[in-house]
Structures are given as C-alpha cells and as structure tokens.
Amino acid sequence: MRPPTPDRNPPLNRIAALHQTDDCAVRHFDHPPGQPHQDPEREVAEGWGIAFVRAGAFGVEVHGARERLVAGSIFLTRPGLAFRCAHDGPCPDDVCLAVGFAPEAVTGSEDAWTRAGWAARRVPTPRLAYVQRRLAGAARAQDAFELERWALAGLAALAADAAGGRGRGPYAPRRADLDAVTAACHAIEAEPAARRSIADRARAVGCTGPGLTHAFRRYLGLSPHQYVVRWRLADAAARLDQGAPVSDSCWRSGFENLSHFCRTFQRAFGTRASQWRSLPLPERRRKVQALLRGRP
Numbered sequence: 001m002r003p004p005t006p007d008r009n010p011p012l013n014r015i016a017a018l019h020q021t022d023d024c025a026v027r028h029f030d031h032p033p034g035q036p037h038q039d040p041e042r043e044v045a046e047g048w049g050i051a052f053v054r055a056g057a058f059g060v061e062v063h064g065a066r067e068r069l070v071a072g073s074i075f076l077t078r079p080g081l082a083f084r085c086a087h088d089g090p091c092p093d094d095v096c097l098a099v100g101f102a103p104e105a106v107t108g109s110e111d112a113w114t115r116a117g118w119a120a121r122r123v124p125t126p127r128l129a130y131v132q133r134r135l136a137g138a139a140r141a142q143d144a145f146e147l148e149r150w151a152l153a154g155l156a157a158l159a160a161d162a163a164g165g166r167g168r169g170p171y172a173p174r175r176a177d178l179d180a181v182t183a184a185c186h187a188i189e190a191e192p193a194a195r196r197s198i199a200d201r202a203r204a205v206g207c208t209g210p211g212l213t214h215a216f217r218r219y220l221g222l223s224p225h226q227y228v229v230r231w232r233l234a235d236a237a238a239r240l241d242q243g244a245p246v247s248d249s250c251w252r253s254g255f256e257n258l259s260h261f262c263r264t265f266q267r268a269f270g271t272r273a274s275q276w277r278s279l280p281l282p283e284r285r286r287k288v289q290a291l292l293r294g295r296p
Contacts, residue, residue: 012031012040013029013030014032015027015029015098016028018097018142018147019144019151021148022104023101023104023105023148023152024101024148024151024152024155025100026097026098026099026135026139026148027098027099027100028096028098028139029095029096029098030095031091031092031093031094035091036090036091037090037091037092039085039086039087040084040085041084042082042083042084043082043083043085044080044081044082044083045077045083046079047077047100047101047103048078048079048100048101048103048105048106048110048113049076049077049078049098049100050075050076050099050128050155051074051075051077051096051097051098051099052072052073052074052097052098052099052124052131052135052136052154053069053073053074053075053094053096054071054097054136055071055093055094055095056071056092056093056094056095057069057070057071057088057094058085058086058087058088058094060075060083060084060085060120061083061086062081062082062119062120065120067121067122068122069120069122072123072129073121073122073124074120074121074124074125074128074132075096075119075120075121076113076116076119076120078110078113081119097135097136097139099151105155106155109155109158111162112155112161112162112163113158113162115162115163116158116161116162123172125157126172126173126218126219127157127158127160127161127220127221128154128158129173130173130178130181130182130220131150131154131157133178133182134146134150134153134182135147135150135151135153138150148289149289149292149293150293152289152293153293156293160221173219176207177207177211177215178219180207180211180212180215181212181215181216181219183204184202184204184205184212184216184224185227187201187205188227189231192228192232192234192235192253192254193254194254195254197209198212198224230292231292232253232254233265233268233269233291234288234291234292235254236249236252236255236261236265236273237269237276237284237287237288238288239252239253240273240276240277241281241284246262249273250262261273268291270287
C-alpha cells in the first residue's frame, strides 16, 4: 500500500463555523498547528466584518499604515478592502473570532467602517471590548442565541462609536471596569425581576454606584436601570411566548404597574403585549434580539 502523498499546498488558515443566520456568521479562525506558511503579498476582503483577536499576534498593513494586533485587538473589513498580514514566524499562532455581516444587516450602517477612522486597532474601544468579552463567552458556551446577540451587538457598537467620534481617540477600556460591568450584567440577566438598588449592584461587583453607572454608559451606552428594564421586557416577552397572561407576565418580570408595563412594552417592541403572540415567531425573536443587543 502506497503511503499518502503529503499535501504540497496545505491550508493557510482553519475556519470553523460557530453560528450562522441570514444576518451574520460567527467563525473561529486559527491556523493548522506547526504548519508553516508564507503570508500572501496582498489580500482583499469580500464582505463586511469585525475580527476580534483572541490570542497570538500579527501585523496588518492597510493603505500603507501598519498596526500590530494582539489579544484584544480589532480588525475591520469591508468589501474590497486590500490588506496584508505579516506574522513573526513561519507557524502563525493567532486566534480570532470573526463576525461577518450580510449586506442587508449593515444597510444604513455602511459608513460606520469609514467614520470609525481605522481598520486595525490594537486597543479596542470600550464598547467593542465588552462585545468581545461576551461573544467569547457565548462561543465557549456554544449558545446560539447569545452568539447572534453579540455578533449583532458588534455592529451596533461600531456604529455607536463612529457616530460619537470616540473610535479614534485613546478612549481605552479598563480591565477592572470591564469585569465589573460583565458581572453586573450577568446578575441582571440571571434575575431581571430582582429589585436591587444601583448601590447594591455596585457593591456586589466591587465599585461605587456612580462608578458602575459611568462604566455601564461607557461600555454599553446604557445606564444600569435601562439594562434592567430591557431584560425585564425580554423576560416578559418570553412569558408571553409561553402563553402567560399579560398581567402575570408584567408582575413576574419585575414591573410593578400594569399600565406602565403595557406602555413600555409597546414602545420597545412596537406592538401591544396583548398582541405579542399574534406576531410570527421569527419576528418576535428579531425584536427581542434588537432590544438586547445594546443599541441606545
């Protein structure tokens, strides 16, 4: 029996699909271990994307500007973008979570890539740093809903940074703030109906009330209270999905006033709570995703 012939043109990259919808695709990107390759002189992006560097390091050159990307860095691509990657050694070790967006998903946000003022950024903006943290957690948990949520939140974060002009300057994230916001958000998501003051939530994550509020606005573009309300609405929508009455969904999701709940629900979702189940399930899902992905 003849031994297998070595592959003379082994793949330069390994790409594993983690989740895909009509709007976006999330992929894990790395390289075959121990396999040397030569970086192409020029690459051209085919679509809209945000790549979050999770490990390793490499250089990127775009329009003559060079940047060295490390764990935590961000690389933006758009259709037709020409770039060149340069690795330190023959066997690259960088790992990325790459989010690709369908053209329809970025309609109205296409200029965010240009207005951001950068394609490769060594230090991420706070919003994108938080999205990266949550997207990585969703990938580890293999949670399809959360993967979609945070993939689309990346688009919202990029658009918000570009609109606010903060994507260009040294508005860098702080690890302690990022940890505090993430922990507080996990607590809210686990028990949206819990009635806790901002001061209590802040003490639980090791910071002050004003400090937590400032960090929420910096990393999410929302106050803690706004985040709680969004998760209570999502919880109420889930209860309605299961056939619960409007009043029961109101009380059990943490709202104290039925009239206020009904007004807030209609303002958030564009339909009355009593008519929620009449909407097609995919439409209900899209509305909840849009609410939770962090757009102010």
